[in-house]
Amino acid sequence: MSNELIQEPKKQEELAEFLTVSELTQEIKNLLEGEWGDGLFWVRGEISNFRGKGSSGHMYFTLKDDRAVLPVAFFKQSNRKSKIDLEDGMEVLALGRISVYAPHGRYQFIIEQVKEAGLGELHKRFEELKKKLKAKGYFDEERKRPLPPIPTKVGIVTSKTGAVIRDILKVANQRFPLTSILIVPSKVQGDSACKEIASGIQELNQKEHGCDVIIIARGGGSIEDLWPFNEEVVADAIYHSNIPVISAVGHQTDFTISDFVADVRAATPSHAAELLFPDQKLFKERVKKALSLIANRLDHLLALGRERLKSAMRSPSFRNPKILVQNRSQQIDLLIDKMNRQVERIREKAKSSFQPLHEKLQALSPFSVLKRGYSITTNQDGKVIRNCDDVSISEQVKVHLHKGDLGCQVLKKDKGSR
Amino acid sequence: MSSNLLKQLKDLEQLASKSSELGSLDKVASLAKKAAPLAEEILCLLKKTKQVDVQILEKGKLAPFENK
Numbered sequence: 001m002s003n004e005l006i007q008e009p010k011k012q013e014e015l016a017e018f019l020t021v022s023e024l025t026q027e028i029k030n031l032l033e034g035e036w037g038d039g040l041f042w043v044r045g046e047i048s049n050f051r052g053k054g055s056s057g058h059m060y061f062t063l064k065d066d067r068a069v070l071p072v073a074f075f076k077q078s079n080r081k082s083k084i085d086l087e088d089g090m091e092v093l094a095l096g097r098i099s100v101y102a103p104h105g106r107y108q109f110i111i112e113q114v115k116e117a118g119l120g121e122l123h124k125r126f127e128e129l130k131k132k133l134k135a136k137g138y139f140d141e142e143r144k145r146p147l148p149p150i151p152t153k154v155g156i157v158t159s160k161t162g163a164v165i166r167d168i169l170k171v172a173n174q175r176f177p178l179t180s181i182l183i184v185p186s187k188v189q190g191d192s193a194c195k196e197i198a199s200g201i202q203e204l205n206q207k208e209h210g211c212d213v214i215i216i217a218r219g220g221g222s223i224e225d226l227w228p229f230n231e232e233v234v235a236d237a238i239y240h241s242n243i244p245v246i247s248a249v250g251h252q253t254d255f256t257i258s259d260f261v262a263d264v265r266a267a268t269p270s271h272a273a274e275l276l277f278p279d280q281k282l283f284k285e286r287v288k289k290a291l292s293l294i295a296n297r298l299d300h301l302l303a304l305g306r307e308r309l310k311s312a313m314r315s316p317s318f319r320n321p322k323i324l325v326q327n328r329s330q331q332i333d334l335l336i337d338k339m340n341r342q343v344e345r346i347r348e349k350a351k352s353s354f355q356p357l358h359e360k361l362q363a364l365s366p367f368s369v370l371k372r373g374y375s376i377t378t379n380q381d382g383k384v385i386r387n388c389d390d391v392s393i394s395e396q397v398k399v400h401l402h403k404g405d406l407g408c409q410v411l412k413k414d415k416g417s418r
Numbered sequence: 419m420s421s422n423l424l425k426q427l428k429d430l431e432q433l434a435s436k437s438s439e440l441g442s443l444d445k446v447a448s449l450a451k452k453a454a455p456l457a458e459e460i461l462c463l464l465k466k467t468k469q470v471d472v473q474i475l476e477k478g479k480l481a482p483f484e485n486k
Contacts, residue, residue, distance in 0.1 A: 150424045160474060160483070169485050172470045178423060178463065180471040183483055203475065280464050286427060287457050290434035294450045301443040 155204030
C-alpha cells in the first residue's frame with residue numbers, strides 16, 4: 001500500500017482520493033492471494049462449528065488448533081467428491097487455498113480435498129472421561145431417578161440472560177404456572193463455567209430451597225462452547241445430587257458428559273421444560289373425567305331406579321291396590337277361622353283330660369259331705385272346732401251347712417263317748 | 419401450591435373411583451356433593467394462576483426474577 005494513502009486529507013475535495021471499503025478489501029485480497037499465489041497447500045486442524053450441507057450443498061466450518069482458528073468453505077463441487085462425513089472434533093488434513101470473502105471482510109480457506117487425521121484433542125478428552133465415568137457407574141440406568149409428576153419447585157442453573165431462561169419460563173407459564181422456579185445464574189461457557197455450574201447444582205441441593213428437580217441448561221454452540229458440560233466437576237455434582245437433574249445442553253444432536261450422567265437428557269432447554277411441566281390441560285381433563293365418572297354412575301343408578309319403579313307400576317297391586325287389600329282381608333279371615341278352630345280343639349282336648357280329675361275332686365270336696373247333712377263348726381276366728389274343749393259356754397260359734405250358715409251360742413258341753 | 423393441587427386431584431379421582439363401586443343412589447349422591455367443590459377448587463386454582471413465581475439466587479441473596 002502506498003504511503004500517500006496514509007496521510008490525512010486536508011481538503012474536502014481530497015476525500016475522493018480515499019479508498020472505499022470494497023477497494024481496500026480488494027487490495028487486501030490481491031495482496032493475500034498474490035502472496036500465496038494460486039498454489040494449494042495442506043493445513044492440519046480440528047473441525048469446529050461445523051455447519052453441514054444446506055440447500056446450496058456448500059459446507060462451512062472452522063479449522064482450529066490450540067491457538068488459532070481458520071474459517072473454512074468447502075464448496076459443493078469439491079465436497080461431493082469427499083467420502084468422509086465431517087463433524088465437529090474431527091482432526092483433518094485439508095488441501096486448499098487462501099482467499100478473502102469480501103462481503104464479510106474476512107479471509108478464509110477454500111478446501112479442495114480433505115483427509116481424516118484422527119480424533120481432535122477435545123474429542124479425545126471427551127471419550128476418555130466418558131470411559132472413566134462409565135466405569136465408575138455414573139451412567140448406570142439403575143441410578144436414574146424419575147422426574148416428579150408435578151414439580152413443586154424447580155431449580156435452574158443457567159445464564160440469567162439470553163434465550164434459554166426465557167424459553168424455559170415461556171413453556172412453564174404456558175403449561176403449568178402453579179410451580180415456582182429458583183434460578184442460580186451461572187456462566188455456561190469459558191474456563192470458570194464448569195465450577196459455577198457444579199456449585200449451582202450443589203446450592204440447589206440445599207434443603208432450605210425446597211427444590212425437587214434441577215435443570216442445567218444452555219443453548220447451542222460449538223464443542224468448545226459446550227465444553228464446561230463435559231468437565232468432570234460438573235459430572236460429579238450431577239452424580240452426587242440428591243435431586244433429579246435434567247441436562248438440557250445445546251441442540252438435539254449435541255451430546256455432553258452431563259447428558260449421560262443426568263437422570264434425564266433433554267434435547268433442548270425448551271424440551272426440558274416440556275418434559276418437566278405437566279400441561280394444565282391434562283389436569284382439567286382429569287378433573288372432568290373424574291366428575292363425569294360420578295355423573296355417569298348417578299345416571300346409571302337413576303336409570304335402574306326408574307326401571308324398577310316402572311316395573312312396580314306395571315304390577316297388579318299398583319294398578320288395582322283394592323285387590324291387594326281384598327286378598328289380604330280374605331287371607332286374614334281364613335287365618336281367624338283357622339285360629340278359632342285350633343283354639344276349640346285345644347279347649348276340647350283339655351276338657352276331656354280334666355273331666356275325671358274334676359269328678360274325683362268333687363267326690364273329695366267337703367261340700368259333698370255337707371250335702372249329705374253334715375256341718376262344720378268354726379269359732380269367731382274361723383278356726384274349725386273339733387273338740388268341745390275348744391269352746392267355752394256362751395261362746396259364739398258359726399255352723400256351716402250345705403246351704404247357709406247358722407250363728408249359734410254354746411249353751412252346754414257334753415263330751416260324750418267319742 | 420402444586421403439591422396441594424395434586425393431592426386434591428388424587429382425592430377427587432379416588433371419590434370417582436369409589437362411586438363406581440357403590441350401588442346406592444344416596445351414597446353416590448353424597449359422594450358427588452363432596453366431589454363438586456373439590457373439582458371447583460382445582461379448576462379455580464388453575465384458572466387464577468397465570469405465571470410461574472420466579473426467584474433468582476445471586477451472591478447468596480434471593481430476589482424476584484422478571485418473568486414476562
